Amino acid sequence: MPPTLRAPLYRRRVIDEELDALIGQGASAIALVGAKAVGKSATAAERAAIAFALDDPAVRSLIEAEPALLLGGDSVLIDEWQHLPQSWDVVRRAVDAGAETQFLLTGSASQTNPGTHSGAGPILVLRMRPQSLVERGLAEPTVSLGALLSGELPPVTGTCEVTLSGYAAEIVRSGFPGIRDLSPRLRRGQLAGYVQRVIDRDMAELGRSVRNPAALERWLRAYAASSATTASFETIRDAATSGQGEKPARTTTIPYRDALERLYVLDPIPAWMPRARPINQVAAAPKHHLADPALATTLLGIDETNLLGRGAAASKGVAMLAALFESLVTQSVRIYAQHNEAQVGHLRLHRGEREVDLIVENADGTVVAIEIKLTAAVDDDDVKHLAWLREQIGDDLRDAVVLTPGASAYRRRDGIAVVPAALLGP
Structure with missing residues (x-):
């Protein structure tokens, strides 16, 4: 299990400013959602010390057996959370209980089974899309x-x-x-x-x-x-x-x-x-x-x-x-x-x-x-x-x-x- 999913060379996205502002204002849990390959994991990983990639069956089995592992560390990324929907509720309950951990979740599918988790609650949801023209570096915006x-x-x-x-x-x-x-x-x-x-x-x-x-x-x-x-x-x-x-x-x-x-x-x-x-x-x-x-x-x-x-x-x-x-x-x-x-x-x-x-x-x-x-x-x-x-x-x-x-x-x-x-x- 990798300690982080951080990319060696990361190019900031427009959403980075939004994430930084929300975290600075006290948001304890933020979910980045959007299509596969838009860059959610790389962006979230910039703010996480440890990552759990739940699209990996081995990691998923480990967390199913011991959900409390998600709560260890100052900043935790739960990547592709929809593969284990109960992970959302683990985070929600931790935030409600006042956990000091900074949680970041990413997902490439909206809620898979209605009723498997209890809504956004304290978890802020941000949509991430493919790179904008500004992010592609075509020109300096004026x-x-x-x-x-x-x-x-x-x-x-x-x-x-x-x-x-x-x-x-x-x-x-x-x-x-x-x-x-x-x-x-x-x-x-x-x-x-x-x-x-x-x-x-x-x-x-x-x-x-x-x-x-x-x-x-x-x-x-x-x-x-x-x-x-x-x-x-x-x-x-x-x-x-x-x-x-x-x-x-x-x-x-x-x-x-x-x-x-x-x-x-x-x-x-x-x-x-x-x-x-x-x-x-x-x-x-x-x-x-x-x-x-x-x-x-x-x-x-x-x-x-x-x-x-x-x-x-x-x-x-x-x-x-x-x-x-x-x-x-x-x-x-x-x-x-x-x-x-x-x-x-x-x-x-x-x-x-x-x-x-x-x-x-x-x-x-x-x-x-x-x-x-x-x-x-x-x-x-x-x-x-x-x-x-x-x-x-x-x-x-x-x-x-x-x-x-x-x-x-x-x-x-x-x-x-x-x-x-x-x-x-x-």
Whole structure:
């Protein structure tokens, strides 16, 4: 059993500041949750003197026999706690009893069996996602989401050398720290293996038997093709047929979808509902995203050259570029929003005549509205939905932003900010 899971070279993440602040304020137990390979263990291990990896059967058997072992030490990491759900309650009871140990838990699946542990209680739960654009080191951010949320209309300046081809490369490279820096061939193999593991092993570990792995893979492929849309799950189910077999039954795909969300493989954006000033005909459907857009390119069999209109799968790649650029940017915005204790939703009216890609909402209900456009030259048509929203909610709109693959950050005459995606930070 290793005394620590600490990585020899660790690159700080946005969530590190949040963890440091919470621990400094007296949080005795924090759980990092999210998809496999996002870096939870490495981040938690930076703060732990000893680690118990519960995905190791030998370690798991040891803790089953002697749960009190989890309570030894000043700082303890319980890695992949969901493999032994009672470990959560061991920590909860220890914290309730005033234990001085600092506990960190990581999990790649939400509660496996309702009732096996008694809720969060004194354990704070933080979501961790793949690396944001800032964490990938593409550019030094010049525009802060926190400043935009303040409503002070901060100056919007800065230039960026990341081009559209650079963003296409980032879509394919992924934000998984242990995968993104591999050679292209090895990276493709690792991402394909990631998808296969979800289908062949992770679903079963969650208690969801997959009788037809090929059907689940087709469903995932159809979901990937629906990235950044609000396509109905019936539409996704129909698309999963693709002439390759029988359509999976609705009673099969709904449990699949729920299990994939519990594994954090699906990461949909919920619909936003304004609080103080109702907007008529707001649709409630979520907007679909996978945990990382690189999983979508893996499932769809496209690479960065295809996204840019070259190669055998060029037509499919070009058709997906805008959606996957939105997924890439959305991933970063959600990380920065969490840093600022804000929530993220999307806005769409029932008939689709008005849409805003992302609504970042403060605790008081005020918001920053964000459109994500695959154009460097932003015109009035690109901001029309932001202008409409300003008319609808007035001062509740703290700021409005268009995120682009362009080179320069600035404010338009109407006050709407235009920001290269790589220049936005927490």
